[in-house]
Amino acid sequence: xxxxxxxxxxxxxxxxxEEKLAAMDMQTHVSRGVKRTVIGVIGEDNGTTDHSILETxxxxxxxxxxxxxxxxxxxxxxxxNSVVNVSGVEIGGKTIQVIAGPCSVETQxxxxxxxxxxxxxxxxxxxxxxxxxxxxxxSFQGHGVKGLDMLRQGASRLRLPVVTELxxxxxxxTFLERGVDLIQIGTxxxxxxxxxxxxxxIQTPVILKRGMSARITEWLMAAEYIAAGGNHNIIFCERGIxxxxxxxxxxxxxxxxxxxxxxxxxxxxxxPSHAGGKAWMVPALSxxxxxxxxxxxxxxxxxxxxxxxxDADQALTPEQLAALMVELNGIxxxxxxxx
Ligand code: PEP
Ligand code: MN
Numbered sequence: 001x002x003x004x005x006x007x008x009x010x011x012x013x014x015x016x017x018e019e020k021l022a023a024m025d026m027q028t029h030v031s032r033g034v035k036r037t038v039i040g041v042i043g044e045d046n047g048t049t050d051h052s053i054l055e056t057x058x059x060x061x062x063x064x065x066x067x068x069x070x071x072x073x074x075x076x077x078x079x080x081n082s083v084v085n086v087s088g089v090e091i092g093g094k095t096i097q098v099i100a101g102p103c104s105v106e107t108q109x110x111x112x113x114x115x116x117x118x119x120x121x122x123x124x125x126x127x128x129x130x131x132x133x134x135x136x137x138x139s140f141q142g143h144g145v146k147g148l149d150m151l152r153q154g155a156s157r158l159r160l161p162v163v164t165e166l167x168x169x170x171x172x173x174t175f176l177e178r179g180v181d182l183i184q185i186g187t188x189x190x191x192x193x194x195x196x197x198x199x200x201x202i203q204t205p206v207i208l209k210r211g212m213s214a215r216i217t218e219w220l221m222a223a224e225y226i227a228a229g230g231n232h233n234i235i236f237c238e239r240g241i242x243x244x245x246x247x248x249x250x251x252x253x254x255x256x257x258x259x260x261x262x263x264x265x266x267x268x269x270x271x272p273s274h275a276g277g278k279a280w281m282v283p284a285l286s287x288x289x290x291x292x293x294x295x296x297x298x299x300x301x302x303x304x305x306x307x308x309x310x311d312a313d314q315a316l317t318p319e320q321l322a323a324l325m326v327e328l329n330g331i332x333x334x335x336x337x338x339x
Pocket of ligand 1 (some may be wrong): 103129133165185186187188209239271274
């Protein structure tokens with residue numbers, strides 16, 4: 001880090017800062033300018049030093065960290081793209097993976113039908129929510145464990161790995177027993193640190209959705225919680241952020257895709273369904289995501305959107321999903337990838 005001293009700081013102030021850093025096992029290099037003194041700190045901490053302590057010292061103007069607070073997930077620590085293997089399906093490689101399926105698991109027939117349609121469209125992974133984080137406590141909350149079984153049963157016939165949301169750490173063992181292939185952490189839990197720590201102790205891949213108002217650094221730090229525990233199978237999912245605009249559900253932050261691909265070696269996928277919140281927007285947002293470098297998409301599709309119990313207006317029909325897959329392949333090919 002670099003410590004910039006105020007122009008009116010005294011030699012005694014500078015000495016006190018040096019002593020404080022020495023006590024913290026850090027070496028210093030003092031550069032005295034005509035107007036201002038700058039202290040370079042060598043033996044940079046591992047992100048655990050509370051910089052605000054240094055800012056309380058007399059004469060200190062600003063403490064500027066020069067290393068990133070996130071380590072394992074950063075591209076600095078691993079320059080090559082990481083590929084996450086989800087029960088044999090690779091995310092983060094040349095193939096852009098489209099995960100599709102209903103917002104919520106409703107009936108066995110719905111799941112069986114949806115699995116066939118997801119498979120027929122060419123998708124290699126299936127989604128379905130058994131535990132639903134609903135804004136309204138009186139809305140359908142999902143079938144819970146019964147829903148996990150319905151999802152598993154529908155997807156297994158087509159050998160599709162399943163993606164489903166974990167909200168409560170007490171359900172983790174059940175998820176593992178049921179063989180959930182990819183655990184989704186939703187926007188509302190991105191900074192549920194106890195949940196993230198538990199996910200660090202397993203090896204099941206995790207989709208970490210962006211908190212609806214989360215900054216990029218906060219998102220990376222949340223992933224670092226999982227990685228620090230030993231689970232490096234993390235996939236970021238941009239799902240739109242809350243802004244002043246209310247013409248659509250959320251604003252898809254395409255910029256975040258480019259930013260994340262620079263900052264982390266881990267795969268980045270996009271959920272265009274919860275971003276736009278309308279089925280008609282999904283193709284445009286999906287095209288933008290693939291063009292911007294996303295490694296995958298998480299798309300809501302329902303066998304009959306008009307009958308969906310949850311997020312009916314943003315679900316694609318099976319036909320729309322199949323058509324979108326063809327269209328996305330064209331964009332992917334122009335980038336040397338495929339869908
Ligand atoms: C979902 O994918 O089902 C979901 C609830 O998404 P989000 O957490 O992004 O709102
Ligand atoms: Mn949904």
